[in-house]
Amino acid sequence: MTVIFSTGYALPSGDMPLKHARICHSLNWLDGGTAAASTTDADYFETGPLTSMTNERWKPTAVPATWEYNHGSAADADYAAIAGHTLAGCTIRFERWTGAAWAALSPDTLIADNSPILSIFPPVSGQVWRLNVLSGPIPTVGVVRFGLALQMERPFFAGHTPIDFGRQTVLRSNQSETGQYLGRTMQRTVLTTSYSWQHLTEAWVNANWKTLQLAIEAEPFWIAWRPAESGSVGYCQTDAVPVPQYMGIRSLMSAEMSVRGLAYD
Numbered sequence: 001m002t003v004i005f006s007t008g009y010a011l012p013s014g015d016m017p018l019k020h021a022r023i024c025h026s027l028n029w030l031d032g033g034t035a036a037a038s039t040t041d042a043d044y045f046e047t048g049p050l051t052s053m054t055n056e057r058w059k060p061t062a063v064p065a066t067w068e069y070n071h072g073s074a075a076d077a078d079y080a081a082i083a084g085h086t087l088a089g090c091t092i093r094f095e096r097w098t099g100a101a102w103a104a105l106s107p108d109t110l111i112a113d114n115s116p117i118l119s120i121f122p123p124v125s126g127q128v129w130r131l132n133v134l135s136g137p138i139p140t141v142g143v144v145r146f147g148l149a150l151q152m153e154r155p156f157f158a159g160h161t162p163i164d165f166g167r168q169t170v171l172r173s174n175q176s177e178t179g180q181y182l183g184r185t186m187q188r189t190v191l192t193t194s195y196s197w198q199h200l201t202e203a204w205v206n207a208n209w210k211t212l213q214l215a216i217e218a219e220p221f222w223i224a225w226r227p228a229e230s231g232s233v234g235y236c237q238t239d240a241v242p243v244p245q246y247m248g249i250r251s252l253m254s255a256e257m258s259v260r261g262l263a264y265d
Helices: 202-218
Strands: 002-005 022-024 034-037 065-085 091-097 102-104 117-135 141-147 167-175 181-200 221-224 233-237 253-262
Touching: 022 065, 022 117, 065 233, 117 141, 181 202, 202 253
Parallel strands: 002 117
Antiparallel strands: 022 221, 034 065, 065 117, 065 141, 091 102, 091 117, 167 181, 181 253, 221 233, 233 253
16 A cells, blocks of 8 residues: 655644544545546546546556646645556656646655555645656556545544455355365455544534535545555445444544455455
């Protein structure tokens, strides 16, 4: 799993500490713009990364390669996120167009595996944003988003299973009538875990939770549960919308959600 910080990143004033989860959902990412790419393989789509479906992908015909998102007007972002990709072995960089040149949002980063990627940088305004694949094998890329992350008010640690360890695989094994092993079929694999927050203030929940609920009803989302210390990033969905409840302590609230994450090789 991969969390990338911008070069010299310093926590902006007023931001929650980086031990608090960051959630990138459909109501805080930039949407409604257009896509362009340096090249696109005939069997793939330059518009694929604009959707949340990981089976519709962009694939360049050669590397170096770039994929751009044009929002149509200036907007703010403090993250870039990728899911459903085969960028392992590639060196990438996120960038924005300043009106005169491309400015780096992240350092050149060699991607180690095909897990979801979250790049965190100070809030910046831009209209055109891009993924720059600088070197490596020709990849496929399923989903790319830029936006302003939800910063959870409280951290958590005890009892949590990082999503990359929560692998759940449904297998079908074959044996002969005499008990000989004849192989095994992997039917599907998902990553599972749960996230739990305590002592959320009523004001913070009122300002943020309804938006989160509406977003995850509609689309998958990225979550980095402790980005300062863990590279664990999930691209997740849930069938049960998380419902906060009062703890009986000074109007403080708690909330929990169980998720299924996109598995990767």
